[in-house]
Amino acid sequence: MKLVVAVIKPFKLDEVKASLEGVGVQGLTVTDARGFGRQRGHTEVYRGAEYQVELLPKTRIEVLADDDAVEDIVKAIVDGARTGSIGDGKVWVLSVEQTLRIRTGEMGGDAL
């Protein structure tokens, strides 16, 4: 069992979700995040005082997946999230030792 985590541009969430459903993903968890990276921030101005903002809004996605589904899932995320411009984000994969569905107590692959 793996956990695929992705940080993407917020407005790409639906495309990513759709393309994940396209490869059979049945669930995912989303959190709002802010990201700092190569992408340049912007300036805010209040009463003439300027502030450089370097943390930009991002959306963080977690998908639990069977090992052999990971490749498709990563591809699906990239397909949905890529704009080609800087700041598209990252995907990383962690290994999961145990998974469980709270409602039924099912473990492992059955938990998804």
Add this chain to the structure above:
Amino acid sequence: MKLVVAVIKPFKLDEVKASLEGVGVQGLTVTDARGFGRQRGHTEVYRGAEYQVELLPKTRIEVLADDDAVEDIVKAIVDGARTGSIGDGKVWVLSVEQTLRIRTGEMGGDAL
């Protein structure tokens, strides 16, 4: 050292927290999340236009734990979070390579 992660229904947070304290957990970190899964969403209507909302509010919990405490912790989460109805959420366990308490620099189990 393990990291137990759970995605639960928001209104179950306190019950989960209480039952975790019941098994000796001394700390946890919570983030607000939105989840998509088998649970059907709902409809929103604005000036006669309908929108299907599939991402539902969830709460994400992280608990660092010694290896031998994991079983109890997972059980405690399930006890606290289960309603039996769809959408109760998931629990997954990751292996942690290193832990540290910022205040003291204590490592491993002492960090909790």
Add this chain to the structure above:
Amino acid sequence: MKLVVAVIKPFKLDEVKASLEGVGVQGLTVTDARGFGRQRGHTEVYRGAEYQVELLPKTRIEVLADDDAVEDIVKAIVDGARTGSIGDGKVWVLSVEQTLRIRTGEMGGDAL
């Protein structure tokens, strides 16, 4: 490839960010969180009714890093986040199996 996760006091975010940049970190992802631990909470009062609040605002940071950079990064986080008072937070390290930059498809270290 590792993932360094830290839970810190919100007002320390910039110091941590600065000291991470000091050790060459080029990116990170931040989420707002709430934490429960040894640090005592506070009381809220509404129309004479008192509520004990035990979950305090925290900031959660994720940094993907090459294995050999982890040590510096953990140190940098501690340097930036420590106040010495209770509630400073935790740092933990997870092992990452795969990393990818969405924009370019670069993998592993090149993805950072």
Add this chain to the structure above:
Amino acid sequence: MSAALVMFMIPGLALFYGGMVRAKNVLATVMQSFFTIGLVSVLWVLAAYSLAFGPDKGGLIGGLDYLGFAGVGQQPNPDLSPTIPHIAYAVFQLFFAAITPALITGAFAERIKFSAFALFTTLWLFLVYAPLAHWVWAPGGWLRELGALDFAGGTVVHMNSGFAALAAAIVIGKRRGFLKEAIVPHNLTLTILGAGILWFGWFGFNAGSALAANGLAATAFIATNTATGAAVLGWCLTDYMRRRKTTTLGAASGAVAGLVAITPAAGFVGPMGAMAIGLAAGIVCALAVSLKFKAGYDDALDVVGVHAVGGMLGALLIGIFASTGFNELGADGLLAGGGLALLGKQAVAVAATLAFSFSLSFALLKVVDLVVGLRVTEEEERAGLDISQHEEVGYAFAEGGGGMAPVPAGHAPAERAPATVRVPQGDLG
């Protein structure tokens, strides 16, 4: 323009209440006040005004002469409004009739069905408000003939809504989690703004009740403001005594408590009397709102503690502080050498209002419960009334991004139709 000010109080009330509920119920709470303006604006013209202010029938109710505002014209009406057009008087009274049921909504907030609220408000306006308004204000109304004083609606508006609220809290039952979970205000800035609007509008309410921009209006104005200021201090003082801190909600609540208590007295007392009434109201109401925890009824937004208690306090204190020195149409209270006579009449008015409003409201709520059911399901309550009753969310700060094409109402939604509107409140478990 006084009438406009009174109308503006209702959106103010909507915010005052809306800020105190949880985020998942903010729209439903605001909606109840807002919808009430619309509903009462129509019902009042159709029939309620006539029932309240039509020619007296046995001191109990008005005749039907004014159905549809028939005969309510641009000329002053000698009995009701010698100084202003009859229609101006009728519309001024309209907003009193609109805010009163809106006040009640604070008691059953966060758990009532919208349909039940709408039905209850309609019945209550005709069967409880109209008769009581007739008793107190209409020529021939028995309380008016008795000589009980109510300058701007302490009985008709505040005690009436407060006792109805008590009945409502009892009949509908507690919110899920009451006394167990932390059910706290989600946006007190709205509540403060609401209190500010109420304070502002109340000048129309009280000063306007002089039915002329004259010295009496000025007297009522200063009495209103002084009592309110004193009540703010009173409530803050009470908070301070308990935990050495003042609270914003306490200040806002104190303002409303003071406005409530001075309403019946505004035109009959001087600035110092008003100050005493206000100070008392701030302290007494600050203590009264805790009753519900002991008594065990869930008056969600403390309508009883503020309006019933504050209204009674004001009505009774008239008996102490009133003086014909400020309004020769008034009467002399205890301190002005009028003895206990006035106090007695005021007590009768209070008792009559309590008995009538509480019992009849109680019965109506039972009826409504039978007909449509008062309360939402557990799942709906947990999800919040905004979603379950109105299919809307109060706040959507997160960039949902993506989503589906809006479906013209009624049509089936497209096959696969993801959407990520942020629903920050509640859970649909």
Add this chain to the structure above:
Amino acid sequence: MSAALVMFMIPGLALFYGGMVRAKNVLATVMQSFFTIGLVSVLWVLAAYSLAFGPDKGGLIGGLDYLGFAGVGQQPNPDLSPTIPHIAYAVFQLFFAAITPALITGAFAERIKFSAFALFTTLWLFLVYAPLAHWVWAPGGWLRELGALDFAGGTVVHMNSGFAALAAAIVIGKRRGFLKEAIVPHNLTLTILGAGILWFGWFGFNAGSALAANGLAATAFIATNTATGAAVLGWCLTDYMRRRKTTTLGAASGAVAGLVAITPAAGFVGPMGAMAIGLAAGIVCALAVSLKFKAGYDDALDVVGVHAVGGMLGALLIGIFASTGFNELGADGLLAGGGLALLGKQAVAVAATLAFSFSLSFALLKVVDLVVGLRVTEEEERAGLDISQHEEVGYAFAEGGGGMAPVPAGHAPAERAPATVRVPQGDLG
């Protein structure tokens, strides 16, 4: 003080609109209404008032006698304001002129450049609003001479802005994601509060148009309120019919629809007529706002569905419900035995307004598009107008902590300058 109430409507409108857009555009939307007050306050004094109400030139436009309010004094003006100081009339009219272009902003919300908005508003005030105001209200204006009735601005304010909005929605094109993404209101409490302020201020708008606090004002007042209440019920009823639920946005929208529809009629109809007009407005507008999905233009905040449709409805229904019984300066509609004459005149006014306002606004928008460009870039639209047009964010709840020293404007930012102001909206992709 009526003028002050009308002025207050514009911040109300700002909130009404601001709550309906996405969080990333809230400031830009609010700004457009707020800035318009400032802009028109200056332009009106300089020249626009003179063009609208200066001595008639061929029934089409006013002369330049009143440039800079020259000769607009403290004495009543026999032709324009026999009962109040000329300057009071001029300032009352100022706010009508200010809210009208502000209403249009709902159509091109969430995608227009600030510069384009400012230029368009300036041109539109002089070339569209001023002439139309002259036609309808100025002595000698051809529509006024024709005998078409418009008590408080159904043609000049509502149809005018509504048809201009239609042109704007068509010329500027759809918002990115329209019909694809979930573009939903981010803070409906603001919208309800805005609707409440509009309702409050509208009493100044309609009752104030009687230019005196007399019986006619009271008649206009009750007509305004009754129509609004009925429209709230009408829209809620329509919502209920569709999904067995009422909506908060529906109630707020209904109120505005009712206010719009009664505007031209307020002083000419009775309470029951007003109720009919309001009910019709609530239902018709609730259905009309869905047109855009079928017609495929993106009138972001439904200015067309509410103001154009509601305005037309009200103007035409005058032809049915008007009666000299309520205002001898008015006329008799169908039901009052006046036959179809009045209805015909009203139809002419509607047609003239439609043709003039739509076509000229359309042309102006094309011009503005050529000069400065109407629309922001895709990246700016996605980031939101708050950041891209004003370099501000609407909400910053998260404790950013840390950050950089503010740089006195213009200076280059320090070398390494981290800051973590929360930007909860949009993305700078």
Add this chain to the structure above:
Amino acid sequence: MSAALVMFMIPGLALFYGGMVRAKNVLATVMQSFFTIGLVSVLWVLAAYSLAFGPDKGGLIGGLDYLGFAGVGQQPNPDLSPTIPHIAYAVFQLFFAAITPALITGAFAERIKFSAFALFTTLWLFLVYAPLAHWVWAPGGWLRELGALDFAGGTVVHMNSGFAALAAAIVIGKRRGFLKEAIVPHNLTLTILGAGILWFGWFGFNAGSALAANGLAATAFIATNTATGAAVLGWCLTDYMRRRKTTTLGAASGAVAGLVAITPAAGFVGPMGAMAIGLAAGIVCALAVSLKFKAGYDDALDVVGVHAVGGMLGALLIGIFASTGFNELGADGLLAGGGLALLGKQAVAVAATLAFSFSLSFALLKVVDLVVGLRVTEEEERAGLDISQHEEVGYAFAEGGGGMAPVPAGHAPAERAPATVRVPQGDLG
């Protein structure tokens, strides 16, 4: 009703300020304005009115004849208010006295102890406001006798609060993180709404100062509105010059700057003079607010840059634009051929106000600091004043779920009592 409008300005100010602070201080900031209404409403009646407007004592202070509003009746007072009831005048003045200290709170926002604020406000009202009001407005007051003009409070309200604010910013010291962290507004929609309410209420402030609804009131009304509109444009223009962008906060700030600058002049200048004053105010204040970064004092919400500077500007420009043509009780300024005499008198008033207000306020703050301590601890400041001073949070959007039973105040909380009310602001580190 002008008094009601002025009262309404204070909740408006509360929002204007509340939106500009960080989320963790929103309630404390709003509370300071709201509480001030209550506090001053009581103190004014008790004694402050008498000190300000009681029979003159040597041109410096009023006698104690009016303690508790004794003798302040429904009849006009020949010296103070020949045209309206004395009590109406006294209450109108009350709100001027209430908003002035509320304005000061912008300077020490986000770091002052509530107790220190309350004590300071009380002392300041009696020792600074009352005397200055006497000098300028009371018969016998030396500045009034001198012939300096102040139509509606440029000196007493704006310069007075502005210079006191300067003293406050200096004495209390900088906010933690000033010039280091990004300290930015958390909810500018509140600020815009607040500015809108201020604009609305200011008509009562300025037009009301004519003490009658006549031509002069209309003149003051148009002057007020024109100056405000011009100032919005002026500030936006300044922003535009710097970064080719306008800002919402700039528009809101410009409106207030214009209102401030026109306050002393409203009744003495014409529309074009008002426009010049407003435009100047918008530009000058937009530049003035940056002074603090160079001078290094932390005037959190720019009370100095807007009220002190704007107030001075307006007071001095009267000397240029005033003309008896608009108000024969006024005087002729430079352009009206009055020479420099008036300008000189205005300068004396400005200097006197500066010296008196700054020095005495400075001393009072030092005293308060000694007695209760002005400033919260570092930990409290970081956690935010809402939590540390009032034990409340401004926003709780997240579904906390669960929690503990509320404990009737004073009782010890239950043993294990988890609660998850969201505290989105600050940190209790």
